Amino acid sequence: MLKMNELVKFSQTPKSTILYYVKEGLLPEPHKDKPNFHLYDEKCxxxxxFIRYLQSNFYATISQIKALFASPNFDVDNPYESLISSLSIIMGAENETFSExxxxxxxxxxxxQLQQWVAQGLITPRDNIFTAKERDILAILCRSNTEELGVIAxxxxxxKKLAVQEAEVTINALExxxxxxxxxxxxxxxxxxxxPYVLNMQTLKTYQQGNQL
Structure with a gap:
């Protein structure tokens, strides 16, 4: 069991954030052996x-994380394994949807035009469901000119080529x-x-070199 100051230290997370997670039900309530003396499970x-990882890398909302934790497939001891089977929750497939x-x-x-972009892989509805994310991507595509669309394609x-290699690497690594x-x-x-870092930094590097010419 951990005191609050220990949990803050080991998780590198402010006390206020931890208390917010507890309030929202993302963390279990602490054991209260004495007044003003709370102990937290080390699993916290x-x-x-994991919560911060979801917020930083998946831009997950509190409601999405709560839905993930409530999923029957979620295992608190193996959260990243659980995430694989519940990505649709975190990636917004449960949110507002739109028809074609x-x-x-x-x-x-x-x-x-929309069907062509779907076929090209520029927009990828999950189970033929368009969410707010697909709408945002569609807005970008509609603002793009022919030259820009060529780069996007x-x-x-x-x-697609990388995805095949990534899937093979993942399967082999897990086995x-x-x-x-x-x-x-x-x-x-x-x-x-x-x-994203490698791809974006190469673009930035090339742009900076071009400006120096």
Whole structure:
């Protein structure tokens, strides 16, 4: 069991944030052996890390995290393993949804155009459901000119090729690992943190070099 100051230290999280997580039901209530003396389960350290990871890398809301924790597949001892089977909750598939016709009307585009972007992989509805995320992406596509759309289409082509390799690496890594939960976190780090960093920094580097010419 941990005192609050120990939990703050080990989780590197402010006391106010921890209390907020408890209030929202994301962390279990502390044991209250004496007045003003609360003890927290040591599992809270790992759970806080996971909550912050979801907020930082998946931009998950408190309601989405609560829904994930309430899922029958969620295992507090192996949160990253649980995340694999419940990604739709965190990635917004449970939120406001839109039909194809509504989106086409809103952005004044023919259905064929939307279907083409879906076929290209520029928009990926989950189970044929368009969420607010797909609407945001569609807004960007509709603002893009022909040259920009050409670059965006290349993103999708490269992503498809990388996805095959990423899936193979993930499967092989999990088959050869006894610590699947930590291995999954490492793989999420590669996909969500390292990959965008490498891609974006190369673009920035090229842009800076071009300005120096």
């Amino acid at each position: 350290v790992k759970l806080i890390e 016709s509504v989106l086409c009307q809103q952005f004044q585009i023919p259905a064929e 290349q993103y999708a082509e490269v992503a 050869n690992s006894s610590e699947k939960d930590q291995k999954l976190k490492h793989l999420f780090d590669i996909l969500l943190v390292l990959k």
